[in-house]
Each structure stands twice: as structure tokens, then as C-alpha cells.
Amino acid sequence: SQQGEEDPQALSIQEGENATMNCSYKTSINNLQWYRQNSGRGLVHLILIRSNEREKHSGRLRVTLDTSKKSSSLLITASRAADTASYFCATITIYNQGGKLIFGQGTELSVKP
Amino acid sequence: GAGVSQTPSNKVTEKGKYVELRCDPISGHTALYWYRQSLGQGPEFLIYFQGTGAADDSGLPNDRFFAVRPEGSVSTLKIQRTERGDSAVYLCASSLTKDPGNEQFFGPGTRLTVL
Numbered sequence: 001s002q003q004g005e006e007d008p009q010a011l012s013i014q015e016g017e018n019a020t021m022n023c024s025y026k027t028s029i030n031n032l033q034w035y036r037q038n039s040g041r042g043l044v045h046l047i048l049i050r051s052n053e054r055e056k057h058s059g060r061l062r063v064t065l066d067t068s069k070k071s072s073s074l075l076i077t078a079s080r081a082a083d084t085a086s087y088f089c090a091t092i093t094i095y096n097q098g099g100k101l102i103f104g105q106g107t108e109l110s111v112k113p
Numbered sequence: 114g115a116g117v118s119q120t121p122s123n124k125v126t127e128k129g130k131y132v133e134l135r136c137d138p139i140s141g142h143t144a145l146y147w148y149r150q151s152l153g154q155g156p157e158f159l160i161y162f163q164g165t166g167a168a169d170d171s172g173l174p175n176d177r178f179f180a181v182r183p184e185g186s187v188s189t190l191k192i193q194r195t196e197r198g199d200s201a202v203y204l205c206a207s208s209l210t211k212d213p214g215n216e217q218f219f220g221p222g223t224r225l226t227v228l
Contacts, residue, residue, distance in 0.1 A: 035219075042204070042221040045216045048216070096169070099217060100146070101146070101148075104155050106155050
């Protein structure tokens with residue numbers, strides 16, 4: 001079963017604009033991760049934020065985490081056409097000893113040149 | 114070094130047949146994960162191995178699904194008596210250990226189509 005929901009389900013922006021995707025989850029987490037997927041195949045890990053962190057940056061990516069609201073957001077600044085992909089948040093709950101990821105439904109991002 | 118590889122990349126089979134999907138993890142990675150992704154959905158966890166043993170198989174949908182990792186490296190996901198609802202992309206991932214903080218590296222997936 002899915003852990004949470006992402007919104008929007010689809011987002012279309014112009015190159016150079018910022019893209020913001022949101023993720024909500026249900027149970028207490030160890031960490032939350034964001035992944036990118038092109039063409040419905042392999043996923044690429046983007047960033048991991050631990051439950052005791054509130055914000056993290058990596059290049060043009062900025063992730064926030066609000067554990068009181070059980071939500072996270074991914075901001076991509078100065079978007080490029082090459083950022084077009086599906087983006088998924090995934091959580092590892094505190095109830096798992098291992099790295100079992102529970103994914104959201106994803107946001108399909110389209111960046112138009 | 115090489116990433117996670119999966120074979121075949123595509124598999125078309127008929128309802129009722131048996132299929133095997135293979136995953137070669139990154140060398141040295143002790144944890145291996147299987148996920149299934151249906152069209153328009155996020156991946157769903159199936160099973161993960163720490164070494165040779167299945168540490169958590171809670172995501173396997175029913176007893177038609179089975180996975181092995183006999184030598185702690187390559188893993189095979191086996192599906193008996195396939196059904197049309199089994200059609201999906203099957204993703205494999207590996208990580209250095211099962212520690213939740215370790216990044217998981219995903220393979221390209223096997224697209225299974227059951228006719």
C-alpha cells in the first residue's frame with residue numbers, strides 16, 4: 001500500500017521557472033527520500049532528509065520536511081527541459097529495521113523550452 | 114563499476130505460465146530490494162534480502178510470488194501461474210547495507226506483460 005500522496009499529480013511549467021512538488025505521508029518516519037524517474041523505468045535517487053532535519057539543499061534542489069504535518073516539499077529552481085520526469089517521494093518508517101521504501105503516487109513534471 | 118542490471122528488459126508471457134526475472138546488484142551490496150510498479154503508480158515494495166535471507170517479504174501479493182538470493186548476490190523473482198494483473202514493471206534495487214540511511218540504486222526494470 002502507498003504511504004502517502006503527492007500533489008500536484010501533474011505540473012507543467014516553462015523553462016527557468018521554479019517547480020514545487022508536495023508529499024504527505026501517514027506514519028512516523030526514519031527518513032524521506034525523493035526520486036526521479038524518466039520514461040517509467042529506473043529511478044534515480046535525488047536527496048534524503050532525515051526525520052530530525054527540516055531543510056536540505058543539493059544543487060538546484062531544496063527539500064523541506066515538516067514532521068508535525070507529515071509533509072515534505074521538493075523545490076527545483078531554474079528548471080530546465082531536461083528536468084522533465086516523474087518525481088516520487090518515498091519514506092522509510094520507524095517500524096522497519098531495513099530500507100523498505102514506501103513510495104507516493106508521484107508528480108509528473110513537464111518543463112517546456 | 115557497473116550499476117544494477119536486470120534481465121530480461123521485457124518479458125511477454127501467456128496467462129498461466131511461469132516466469133523468472135533476474136537482478137544483478139552492485140558488487141558488494143548486501144541489501145537487495147524488489148519493487149513492482151504499475152502504470153501511473155509509484156513503486157510498491159515486494160521483498161528485500163539482507164545477504165542470502167529474505168529479511169522482509171511482506172509485500173509479496175500471494176504465494177505465486179517467490180524470490181531467492183542463494184549466494185547473496187544475484188536474485189531471481191519467480192512468478193507462478195501468471196495472471197494478467199501481474200503485468201507491471203518489476204524494479205530491483207541494491208544498497209550497501211540494509212541501513213535506512215543508505216541510498217538505494219535502482220536497475221532499469223523488467224517490463225512484464227501477461228497476455
